[in-house]
Amino acid sequence: MRERTALRVRSALADRxxxxxxxxxxxxxxxxxxxxHFLPLLTGPLEYRPTADPDTVAASAVDVFLRAYGA
Known part of the structure; x- marks a missing residue:
């Protein structure tokens, strides 16, 4: 199950x-x-706050990620 889900998503994201x-x-x-690093920024908040707005969570995840990895 893990191979078909989480690892596949991580691999596809790593490729991008x-x-x-x-x-x-x-x-x-x-x-x-x-x-x-990026995936937990996207999924973690939704696990703890299931009613969180996905667009807000995604925007926050991208902001934090780019602070660490941005050019």
Whole structure:
């Protein structure tokens, strides 16, 4: 189950994140580790606050992630 869900999502996200430094959007980093950092920023708040607005959670996750990895 884990292989078909969480690891597949992380792998797909890491693939996308690996391309962003080439376009100058992120600093070069380990894309697998960056994906591991980004996913909990997206999913964690929804686990603890199921009624949270997904758009607000996503915007906050992106803001925090870019503070760490932004170019």
């Amino acid at each position: 994140l690996a391309r962003l430094p080439l376009a100058g959007h992120l600093r070069a980093s380990d894309p697998e580790l960056a994906a591991e």
